[in-house]
Amino acid sequence: MVNELINQHKEDFEKAVEFFKEELGKLRTGRATTGLVDSLLVEYYGAKSPIKQMASVTVPEARQILITPWSRDSLVNIEKAVRESQLNLNPINDGQVIRVNIPALNEERRKELVKVLNQKTEDARVVVRKTREEIWDKIQDMEKSGQIGEDDKFAGKDKLQKVVDEYNSQIETIRKKKEEEIMTV
Numbered sequence: 249m250v251n252e253l254i255n256q257h258k259e260d261f262e263k264a265v266e267f268f269k270e271e272l273g274k275l276r277t278g279r280a281t282t283g284l285v286d287s288l289l290v291e292y293y294g295a296k297s298p299i300k301q302m303a304s305v306t307v308p309e310a311r312q313i314l315i316t317p318w319s320r321d322s323l324v325n326i327e328k329a330v331r332e333s334q335l336n337l338n339p340i341n342d343g344q345v346i347r348v349n350i351p352a353l354n355e356e357r358r359k360e361l362v363k364v365l366n367q368k369t370e371d372a373r374v375v376v377r378k379t380r381e382e383i384w385d386k387i388q389d390m391e392k393s394g395q396i397g398e399d400d401k402f403a404g405k406d407k408l409q410k411v412v413d414e415y416n417s418q419i420e421t422i423r424k425k426k427e428e429e430i431m432t433v
Contacts, residue, residue, distance in 0.1 A: 249396055250387055250404030254411055260379045261415045268372035268419055272426050275361060275368075279429070280307045280350045284337075285315065290329040292322055299326060315339075315346040353430075361430045369423045373416060380412045 273283030282305045289296040299305060303317040303326060315330075317323055320343075327346050330339040340347045353361070384405065391401040 249390065250400055251407065253383060253386055253390075254404070254408055257379055257383050258411070261376060261411065264372055264375040264379070265415060265418055265422075267375075268368065269422060271368050271371075272365070272422065275365060275426065275430070280309070280311055280313045280348075282307060282313065284335060284350075285313060285330060285333075285348065288329050288333050290322065290325050292325055299329065302326065311350045311352070313348040313350065315348065316344075317346075320344075358430055362427055365423060365426055365430065369419060372419050376412055376415050376419070380408060383408055 270283075273281065274287070282300075286298065286300040286305055288299050290299055290302060292302060299315065302319070302322050303315050306314045306316070308314050315326055317326055323341055323343070323346065327339045327341045330337055330346065330348060337348050337350070340349070387396075387401055387404045387408070390396045391398060396404070
């Protein structure tokens with residue numbers, strides 16, 4: 249019964265890890281990646297759409313993103329969206345495509361990015377902790393209502409902690425890899 253409860257909530261843990269990965273994809277590391285601009289919203293015919301729905305986004309070089317819109321009408325709007333984003337990037341519109349050159353990061357900026365990375369890591373851990381607390385509350389309620397015994401409650405707590413440790417370890421592995429990527433010149 250407790251195992252079923254934990255397994256029902258594994259999806260919540262998975263979502264926390266996936267969201268964490270998505271957030272880290274938006275962190276600029278000095279290397280070009282399509283994840284930087286894919287989800288930027290562009291004003292197009294009165295509606296906001298992600299760039300990836302309006303254009304092909306590629307990385308032809310290590311420090312350049314190439315955005316090729318399917319309709320040239322959207323070039324100016326895509327350029328504006330990239331320029332006004334919080335990425336501090338300067339897009340170049342040549343009438344056919346938009347080139348976004350990624351400048352190299354200096355040491356100070358790298359340290360700032362590591363702080364942002366650590367904050368996002370903590371946010372992911374908080375989501376995992378909240379999910380753990382929800383499950384633990386349900387396990388305690390099950391014991392109070394007589395559905396499970398005290399031994400089962402504590403066995404469930406141990407199993408729950410193992411699952412939480414596993415997801416926290418995944419988050420930490422991802423964080424270390426991203427920090428290494430940020431600090432590599």
